[in-house]
Amino acid sequence: MTGKPILYYFNGRGRMESIRRLLAAAGVQFEEEFLETREQYEKLLQDGSLLYQQEPMVETDGMKLVQTRAILNYITAKHNLFGKDLKERAYIDMYVEGTTDLMGNIRVQHKLFPEEKEKNLALIVERATTRYFPVCERVLKNPGQDFLLGNQLTWADVQLIEAILMAEEKAPMVLSHFPLLQAFKARISNVPAIKKFLQPGSQRKPPPNENFVATANRV
Incomplete structure (x- = not known):
């Protein structure tokens, strides 16, 4: 384990892109495990990693977080992006x-x-x-x-x-x-952290295409 959050999702935007962008804005480096086969998804199910049998899932701080809003709330609170009161x-x-x-x-x-x-x-x-x-x-x-x-x-x-x-x-x-x-x-x-995320070669994903849809459906 590197200590970095690990993001489990397809290699595309979907519901994970807001999570990627928020982590990037907070200056947090993260790794990604792209779901490309049905077997990967079934392994996550068997391991009990997907609480509601759905992705995205983020592994961080000893937790396996699911549900997009819950993940975003955790990142926001941890990195002081929720305002002062x-x-x-x-x-x-x-x-x-x-x-x-x-x-x-x-x-x-x-x-x-x-x-x-x-x-x-x-x-x-x-x-x-x-x-x-x-x-x-x-x-x-x-x-x-x-x-x-x-x-x-x-x-x-x-x-x-x-x-x-x-x-x-x-x-x-x-x-x-x-x-x-x-x-x-x-x-x-x-803003430096956001500017970096918007540059070519970052972990920002392009707009969805047929390959992204086909992979998600297959998995």
Whole structure:
């Protein structure tokens, strides 16, 4: 054991990408065990590693953590990305849940039939530009508000930059009417740990393709 967290998932984004990004933002190095065969998955089941027979799973600090939100909560609390008090944590939770909803709309795009993709893309743009991004734009209007909570980087910021980048992959002009979010994107993308994760050759995964879907279905 190296002492680094070990991430068990497919070699692709899915529900693990938010975990990868949060670990990277916290400056934590991690290793990955990619699930490529049914036998690997069955071994995890037999070992009792998957509490609910589902992945992703993260092995860290003597635990085998499952359920995406539980994993993210643990990383956030351990690395002081939850704000300074309960009130800030409540705001972080609200911002995270909102961007998670948007990311869910984006994440299913690659699974849809061609005739459904155009309709879902319109839904992504509509919800991003009328429901989710306007909230963040208003928050960032507050004086000295470089991040969603003042000048402190939190989980909410890491989740928001992921949602922005995912949305721009589908609709490059989605931020055209949100100047403060454009500035936020540039600012967060230059935080050293996040900038490193966004560079080619990092553990960041590309958008899902047919191979990723086929592997997940096979496993």
